[in-house]
Amino acid sequence: xxxxxxxxxxxxxxxxxxxxxxxxxxxxxxxxxxxxxxxxxxxxxxxxxxxxxxxxxxxxxxxxxxxxxxxxxxxxxxxxxxxxxxxxxxxxxxxxxxxxxxxxxxxxxxxxxxxxxxxxxxxxxxxxxxxxxxxxxxxxxx
Numbered sequence: 366x367x368x369x370x371x372x373x374x375x376x377x378x379x380x381x382x383x384x385x386x387x388x389x390x391x392x393x394x395x396x397x398x399x400x401x402x403x404x405x406x407x408x409x410x411x412x413x414x415x416x417x418x419x420x421x422x423x424x425x426x427x428x429x430x431x432x433x434x435x436x437x438x439x440x441x442x443x444x445x446x447x448x449x450x451x452x453x454x455x456x457x458x459x460x461x462x463x464x465x466x467x468x469x470x471x472x473x474x475x476x477x478x479x480x481x482x483x484x485x486x487x488x489x490x491x492x493x494x495x496x497x498x499x500x501x502x503x504x505x506x507x
Contacts, residue, residue, distance in 0.1 A: 366382060366383070366384060366389075366417055366421050366422050366423060367382070367383050367384070367385075367422070367423060367424045367425070367426060367471065367474070367475065367478070368380070368381070368382060368412075368422050368424075368425045368426070368447075369381035369382070369383070369391075369425075369426045369427070369467065369470060369471060369474065370404075370408075370425065370426070370427045370428070370440045370443060370444050371427070371428045371440065371460075371470075372400055372404065372428070372432075372436050372437070372439045372440035372443075373428045373430070373431075373432040373436055373437065373440070373460045374432075374436070375398060375400070375432075375433055375436050376395055376396060376397050376398060376400075377393060377394065377395055377396065377400075378392075378393075378394045378396055378400055378403060378404055378407055379391070379392070379393045379394075379467075380392045380394075380407065380408060380411045381467045381470070381471065382411070382412075382415055382417065383467075383471045383475075385475065387468075388467050388468055388471060389415065390411070390414075390415050391467050392407070392411050394407055400435075400436060400439050401435070401439055404439060404440075404443060405443070408443070419447065419451060420451065422447070422451060422453055423453055424453055424454050424455070424456065424474075424475075424478040424481070425444045425447055425448050425453065425454075425455045425456070426444075426455075426456045426457075426458060426470065426471065426473075426474030426475075426477075426478070427440050427441055427443075427444035427455060427456070427457055427458070427487060428440060428457075428458050428459075428460050428470075429441055429457035429458065429459060429460075429487060429488065429489050429490045430459060430460060430489055430490035430491050430492055431459070431460060431490055431491055431492020432460060432491070432492070434491060437489045437490075437491060438489060441457070441487055441488075441489050444457075444487060445486055445487055448484045448485070448487075449484045451484075452483055452484055453483070453484065454478050454481035454482065454483065454484065454485055455484065455485060455486075455487045456474045456475075456477035456478045456481075456487070457477075457487035457488065457490075458470060458473055458474055458477075459490055
């Protein structure tokens, strides 16, 4: 089984589950700006609702950006942690279009996971330089 994690959209968590042939289930949950608080419980319920133990996962596909710092980081940290813990590969995909189908994302992700064994670290792609705080005002002498 392959898990897809998409936290690129600030107020949503998108999860998907597929085997090598087809998408088995998908879930889009609007969570406001509470992704960090909700992701793990939603993931646990999603896998449990499909009778999938995490140990049955053979790979994880995660969207790596571009997007906001916190949203991108959340999905990647979760995918990397699960991949490391389970000893399975993680594939990172750059976000193309909000309307791209889950089937297309799984197809792209599976092509990256083929022939990979064990854990590999996925890096974020923010799409621009970080802008976490307001630029400092320049103060000129009196």
